[in-house]
Amino acid sequence: MRDKEFLMIPGPTPTPQSVLLALAKHPIGHRTPEFSQIFADVLEGLRWLFQTKQDVITFASSGSGAMEAAIYNTINPGDKVLCVVGGKFGERWRDIALMKGADVDTIDVEWGKALEISILEEILNEDTAKKIKAVCVTHNETSTGVTNPLKDISEIVNKHGALLIVDAVTSLGAINMPFDEWNIDIAVSGSQKGFMLPPGLGFIALSEKAWKAVDRCNMPSYYFNLKSARKNLLKNTTPYTPAVNLFVALEAALKMMQEEGLENIFKRHARLAACVQSAVPSLGMKLYVEDPCVRSNSISAVCAPEGMNADDFRKAMKKRFDISLAGGQEHLKGKIFRIGHLGFCSDRDILATVSCIEVCLAELGYPVEFGKGSAEAAKVILEYAKEGK
Amino acid sequence: MRDKEFLMIPGPTPTPQSVLLALAKHPIGHRTPEFSQIFADVLEGLRWLFQTKQDVITFASSGSGAMEAAIYNTINPGDKVLCVVGGKFGERWRDIALMKGADVDTIDVEWGKALEISILEEILNEDTAKKIKAVCVTHNETSTGVTNPLKDISEIVNKHGALLIVDAVTSLGAINMPFDEWNIDIAVSGSQKGFMLPPGLGFIALSEKAWKAVDRCNMPSYYFNLKSARKNLLKNTTPYTPAVNLFVALEAALKMMQEEGLENIFKRHARLAACVQSAVPSLGMKLYVEDPCVRSNSISAVCAPEGMNADDFRKAMKKRFDISLAGGQEHLKGKIFRIGHLGFCSDRDILATVSCIEVCLAELGYPVEFGKGSAEAAKVILEYAKEGK
Numbered sequence: 001m002r003d004k005e006f007l008m009i010p011g012p013t014p015t016p017q018s019v020l021l022a023l024a025k026h027p028i029g030h031r032t033p034e035f036s037q038i039f040a041d042v043l044e045g046l047r048w049l050f051q052t053k054q055d056v057i058t059f060a061s062s063g064s065g066a067m068e069a070a071i072y073n074t075i076n077p078g079d080k081v082l083c084v085v086g087g088k089f090g091e092r093w094r095d096i097a098l099m100k101g102a103d104v105d106t107i108d109v110e111w112g113k114a115l116e117i118s119i120l121e122e123i124l125n126e127d128t129a130k131k132i133k134a135v136c137v138t139h140n141e142t143s144t145g146v147t148n149p150l151k152d153i154s155e156i157v158n159k160h161g162a163l164l165i166v167d168a169v170t171s172l173g174a175i176n177m178p179f180d181e182w183n184i185d186i187a188v189s190g191s192q193k194g195f196m197l198p199p200g201l202g203f204i205a206l207s208e209k210a211w212k213a214v215d216r217c218n219m220p221s222y223y224f225n226l227k228s229a230r231k232n233l234l235k236n237t238t239p240y241t242p243a244v245n246l247f248v249a250l251e252a253a254l255k256m257m258q259e260e261g262l263e264n265i266f267k268r269h270a271r272l273a274a275c276v277q278s279a280v281p282s283l284g285m286k287l288y289v290e291d292p293c294v295r296s297n298s299i300s301a302v303c304a305p306e307g308m309n310a311d312d313f314r315k316a317m318k319k320r321f322d323i324s325l326a327g328g329q330e331h332l333k334g335k336i337f338r339i340g341h342l343g344f345c346s347d348r349d350i351l352a353t354v355s356c357i358e359v360c361l362a363e364l365g366y367p368v369e370f371g372k373g374s375a376e377a378a379k380v381i382l383e384y385a386k387e388g389k
Numbered sequence: 390m391r392d393k394e395f396l397m398i399p400g401p402t403p404t405p406q407s408v409l410l411a412l413a414k415h416p417i418g419h420r421t422p423e424f425s426q427i428f429a430d431v432l433e434g435l436r437w438l439f440q441t442k443q444d445v446i447t448f449a450s451s452g453s454g455a456m457e458a459a460i461y462n463t464i465n466p467g468d469k470v471l472c473v474v475g476g477k478f479g480e481r482w483r484d485i486a487l488m489k490g491a492d493v494d495t496i497d498v499e500w501g502k503a504l505e506i507s508i509l510e511e512i513l514n515e516d517t518a519k520k521i522k523a524v525c526v527t528h529n530e531t532s533t534g535v536t537n538p539l540k541d542i543s544e545i546v547n548k549h550g551a552l553l554i555v556d557a558v559t560s561l562g563a564i565n566m567p568f569d570e571w572n573i574d575i576a577v578s579g580s581q582k583g584f585m586l587p588p589g590l591g592f593i594a595l596s597e598k599a600w601k602a603v604d605r606c607n608m609p610s611y612y613f614n615l616k617s618a619r620k621n622l623l624k625n626t627t628p629y630t631p632a633v634n635l636f637v638a639l640e641a642a643l644k645m646m647q648e649e650g651l652e653n654i655f656k657r658h659a660r661l662a663a664c665v666q667s668a669v670p671s672l673g674m675k676l677y678v679e680d681p682c683v684r685s686n687s688i689s690a691v692c693a694p695e696g697m698n699a700d701d702f703r704k705a706m707k708k709r710f711d712i713s714l715a716g717g718q719e720h721l722k723g724k725i726f727r728i729g730h731l732g733f734c735s736d737r738d739i740l741a742t743v744s745c746i747e748v749c750l751a752e753l754g755y756p757v758e759f760g761k762g763s764a765e766a767a768k769v770i771l772e773y774a775k776e777g778k
Contacts, residue, residue: 003415005415005417007416007417007418009418011630012416012417012418012419012630012633014415015415015416020413020414020415021413023412023413023634024409024410024412024413025409026392026394026403026404026409027396027401027404027581027587027588028394028396028401028713029396029398029401029713029715030401030588031715031716032713059450060449060450060451060454060588060589061448061449061450061454061612062449062612062629062630062631062632063629063630064611064612064628064629064630065449065450065612065629067611068610068611068612071611072610072611095611096611099608099609099610099611100608100611101608190630192416192630192633198416198632198633198634199416199419199449199630199631199632199633199634200449200589200632200633200634200635219488219489219490220488221457221461221488221610221612221613222453222456222457222460222461222484222485222488222489223450223451223453223454223456223457223610223613224610224612239453240451240452240453240454241400241401241451241452241453241579241581241588242451242588243451243587243588243589243632243635244401244581244587244588244589245412245587245588245589246589246632324417324418324421326418326420327420
């Protein structure tokens with residue numbers, strides 16, 4: 001059967017029909033009052049989503065483009081940058097900063113663990129000369145399913161005075177991240193995650209302090225140039241041709257999100273994560289992240305049972321049920337699989353996925369008690385309903 | 390009446406229904422055999438369109454992103470770069486090269502004129518020390534409607550040995566530009582032009598010589614990194630999340646283009662341009678480009694009649710007929726309007742546009758003989774039909 005594929009990966013995520021139909025509308029000219037109106041609506045929606053009064057810049061790019069924008073516009077060659085590296089996306093901050101010629105220090109966090117606040121605190125306390133210009137962290141590390149304690153991180157970084165640069169690619173629109181309230185300096189995201197959109201748009205929000213760093217920056221990228229982007233934003237337009245259709249689809253997606261409400265979106269993601277994370281152990285598998293307190297609400301990493309190659313299991317799920325799961329990255333390849341539960345994802349999707357996992361485990365010869373996983377998930381759904389969540 | 394807008398601008402250009410429907414298909418995972426197959430098909434299609442055996446890299450970006458990729462991956466700070474500047478897009482080459490820290494020389498060409506080959510020849514002949522590392526030109530200058538003599542330019546640049554870097558944004562898929570045969574080193578384009586797609590994809594093709602320059606380059610962009618893009622291309626994938634839906638739509642668009650055939654596409658654009666450029670003088674207006682030999686086949690710039698603000702005329706065309714025309718840029722604002730006739734554009738569209746121009750001219754009080762413009766266009770269509778074009 002065709003066209004029944006189901007994405008339980010951390011991006012691209014499921015996309016609502018209304019968003020796809022908006023995407024298919026014929027493009028309009030981007031230097032028109034009509035487009036400027038869409039741009040203005042979208043900008044308001046993005047401010048709402050980032051929980052900020054600041055300008056949010058949209059690029060025709062993936063989220064990695066927005067990550068480049070963050071570093072290339074605020075860091076000068078030779079500047080000291082501290083990167084928290086606890087997974088593949090933490091490594092990306094380090095790699096971008098190195099390519100820009102920064103003097104990069106890292107805090108290497110074991111994969112599957114969150115940053116220990118005391119380590120960051122110690123390093124920043126020791127930096128009395130304030131050499132560290134920026135601290136780059138990953139809010140939700142997609143490669144491991146860990147959510148870092150961003151609020152606490154922000155307090156410490158703010159006390160020091162460095163810029164706090166945050167990868168919010170798989171947290172924004174899934175996990176609470178009040179940009180202004182938490183005094184974040186830069187946050188970046190991408191469209192194919194919590195946004196419920198196909199890939200092709202990168203987002204970046206900056207605090208007043210971050211904009212001042214932009215002013216001091218030499219040789220930013222040409223395309224990812226925040227100064228010219230902001231200058232054009234004030235006229236409700238972009239310096240270069242925007243991805244018009246994705247903008248129109250973004251307007252539709254933001255409208256859906258606003259109808260659901262931020263609080264409800266965060267509650268739903270918490271519930272979906274709780275369902276998955278309760279069900280997995282009952283299926284005889286371990287969650288990759290041991291500490292329940294730092295497990296992500298948008299993605300769960302699952303260790304393949306002894307003797308199983310996680311990628312074989314993923315293939316079985318794809319073949320039997322047309323469900324896409326994500327694999328492990330780098331040294332975790334074949335060892336874990338990752339279930340994305342962010343964006344346009346419902347209780348029903350989780351129950352379906354858990355039941356399908358049971359069937360595939362049994363089919364591959366692993367001991368499974370049918371219905372046990374979905375019973376755990378069902379219990380969570382009803383518990384949350386009782387608490388009005 | 391809604392949804393009857395018609396784009397006669399040089400991008401976004403009209404998009405076929407089949408391409409829009411492909412765009413609206415639910416995204417698939419980009420790290421899957423299904424996406425790799427699409428990637429491979431698209432790559433073959435791009436090679437066909439660029440008329441090259443080389444790899445063609447696709448970025449989630451606008452064409453300007455691909456322009457940045459061209460410079461940032463091949464030019465080192467301090468390298469001498471010669472930019473031909475005869476309009477807004479020639480200026481863009483200069484600006485990108487300056488931002489990368491290159492030592493930029495320009496050949497300033499009067500707007501509306503093509504590059505005089507002898508000037509380029511003289512400069513390159515004088516550079517016996519071979520200090521000039523690259524020559525950047527605009528094949529089709531969208532701001533003026535001039536097509537530069539690229540084949541001749543290429544011969545001269547190749548004799549010298551510098552890299553020839555070409556903005557083919559509004560020429561590719563409209564005007565013949567055989568990348569390999571003409572020994573072009575780098576050509577960039579964007580999806581919302583001859584490709585008949587919405588904006589959001591940038592393209593870049595490189596010769597062997599250009600790839601060697603990439604190997605020698607320090608500090609390229611992180612996102613627009615050609616080395617990592619090529620490494621991933623060999624595995625039919627991209628380093629960062631591609632704009633999946635635009636890729637799927639691109640596959641559909643390339644299929645349509647291949648059904649029409651390259652020769653027929655170029656003939657159609659030549660015919661559409663001839664229609665417009667024959668009709669305009671009969672409407673009492675002058676073409677901005679005086680020399681018929683360098684007028685573009687993809688866009689025609691028209692001088693507003695004495696006393697008329699071109700932007701008022703454009704507004705009237707939009708209001709009365711829902712036809713979008715492009716305005717003049719920089720010092721030409723209000724003085725010219727530009728008719729895009731590239732991509733998914735037919736004889737019927739030209740006849741409609743010409744007739745609508747007649748009505749709006751009359752409505753704004755300019756003397757017009759109804760039917761004269763469309764008669765000129767009709768004659769061209771029939772002449773071309775007689776010659777089998």
